[in-house]
Amino acid sequence: MIEVTDLTKRYGSTVAVDGLSFQVKPGVVTGFLGPNGAGKSTTMRMILGLDRPTSGTATINGRPYGQHSKPLHSVGALLEASAVHTGRSAYNHLLALAQTNGIPRSRVNAVLEQVGLTAVAKRRIGAFSLGMGQRLGVAAALLGDPGVLMFDEPVNGLDPEGIVWIRTMLKSLAAEGRTVFVSSHLMSEMALTAEHLIVIGQGRLIADTSVEEFVQRSVQNHVRVVTPDEQRLRAALAERGGAVSVVGDALAVTGLDCRQVGDIAGAAGCTLHELSPQRASLEEAFMELTKGSVEYRGTADVALEGAGA
Amino acid sequence: MTTTVISAAPTRGGYGGVLRSEWTKIRSVRSTYWSLAAAIFFSVGFAALTSAITAHHYEKYSGAELHRQVVQDSFDAVAQSLSGVALGQLALGVLGALVISSEYRNRMIRTTLTAVPRRGRIMLAKLAVFGAVAVLVGEIITFLSFFIGMAFYKGPGLNVALSDPGVLRAIVATGLYMALAGVMGLGLGLVIRHGAGAITAIIGFLLVVPALASALPNPWDDRIGKMLPLQIGQQAATTTQLHDFLNPWVGLLVLAIYAAVAVAVGGWLLRTRDA
Secondary structure, three states: OEEEEEEEEEEOOEEEEEEEEEEEOOOOEEEEEOOOOOOHHHHHHHHOOOOOOOEEEEEEOOEOHHHOOOHHHOEEEEOOOOOOOOOOEHHHHHHHHHHHOOOOHHHHHHHHHHOOOHHHOOOEHHHOOHHHHHHHHHHHHHOOOOOEEEEEOOOOOOOHHHHHHHHHHHHHHHHOOOEEEEEEOOHHHHHHHOOEEEEEEOOEEEEEEEHHHHHHHHOOEEEEEEOOOHHHHHHHHHHOOOEEEEEOOEEEEEOOOHHHHHHHHHHHOOOOOEEEEEEOOHHHHHHHHOHHHOOOOOOHHHHHHHHHO | OOOOOOOOOOOOOHHHHHHHHHHHHHHOOHHHHHHHHHHHHHHHHHHHHHHHHHHHHHOOOOHHHHHHHHHHOOOOHHHHHOOOHHHHHHHHHHHHHHHHHHHHHOOHHHHHHHHOOOHHHHHHHHHHHHHHHHHHHHHHHHHHHHHHHHHHHOOOOOOOOOOOOOHHHHHHHHHHHHHHHHHHHHHHHHHHOOHHHHHHHHHHHHHHHHHHHHOOOOOHHHHHHOOOHHHHHHHHHOOOOOOOOOOHHHHHHHHHHHHHHHHHHHHHHHHHOOO
16 A cells, blocks of 8 residues: 655755645556656655655555665565666676565576566676566566555557556556556556556646546547538527537537437437547547646647547 | 465565675676776786886896985885875776766666665665775785785895885785775765766865875975875885874874765765655
8 A cells, every 4th residue: 555645846946746645555556647747756756765755755554665674575666677787687686686675586586487587587687678678677576575566657668568468467466466556648558457547747636536437537528410400400409408519510519428419300300411429539538637737748739639629 | 477486585684685785786797897807907017017117227226326226216115016006096986986876877776775765774785895895906906016016126136025014014004095095986976976077076086186285385285285195095005104294094094084974975965865
């Protein structure tokens, strides 16, 4: 269990994390979602005691990270897979970590086996591919067989096979009853992996909800209707509580579903050329939600918003 | 995923575990070996070269004239044979700075501090492991330099024995001097964290500051200079002590205090700064 209370981090006048509070519970994969620069990595570093909060607290199993004398037994973390000495072998890298927490050598071999790096264990990490480096990072996180696991953007730069491997592993770790906390800036990835979501933007909490609920709530469903009898249909729909707006040569109806719109059109005797449900993608929903909190916005956004409407 | 059958239960750990870990780290990268080998090669090589040249110079003389020349030059066979200390102190100082800054450069420090959140322990373990390596390498350099130098000085008959007064002390003290330069580098690395900055600082401390002090008006050049690395190193290496300067052991103690201050400040910053 990870517990964050009123966590705040300021760098000079910049507020990276702003009064953040949430809990991460065991047994499910919890996604930590936000655009780049939202404060995800800073929050994770504070949970791990690497950065000192300006105010507020972060605890793991009820204690601040710094008070765990052999923390690898309770917490495993993969922050940056590249944070290694590239001249060292995978085995020695893991051995050095294991020794700090009194973890036996046999366990080093076991985690190497678990992530599929046994064959290259004696090779320099510098010669590893991105995917192998990521597997090594996962191996390091699993060393102490911890109940709490944290991964910062674990699928970044991975090939499809690697992504599926990470996804499967995260789910099975959670299924074993562990607390699994995974950050990402990709909503679509989290929709496939996580059950619960913590969404932040500009260091503030935007949503703390199940993935299902998030999708339901934030995806703007509407019904697209094309009709030659526009005036009549609009009046009929409005009478039954539908909100109608004009999008190009079609009407966008919210508040009513496809069947209701069809029935109303039939009753009013309107000809329909098109009647289709429209669902915004998860990415669009996520962008909509975090619209006000993106640090740097490209001009392409304007075009996207027009296309997505 | 397969179920784990191998236990991760701790067998050992605590401070000993952190020490073992730092030892694993330093011995498991090739750069440790070639940088130490380079430090030994260049320091001993330089010492051998100057000994060879000096010995050749005295071979012209013999008997009473040789004696007169030696006195006139205030020649000290031991100090001459240890002239490689000028390079050795730099090599170990730079290595000390790199031990820390390289962990910051590749951000391995975050992985390290996640495994050991008690930062004081990490610092002490690094100090102990690097300090032991530095003492070993410093002594290898001085003993090798001494024996090679004496082989050259045998020609003109100027060689001294290890058992002669002050000889063993000079060799051991000069090795420790270089090791302390290394520890100073480690302390500066902790404070500065960036390789280039830390290396500049240790070179400044070992070479530039003493050079500036020697430009001060008399008597301040000696009063300040005797408290600085260059003179402390020369005092450690000499068997004919110069009266105005610090006793070799007092000199080393002064240097140890500088290094301890750097390490203490670095340790305090390590505990308070974000990693």
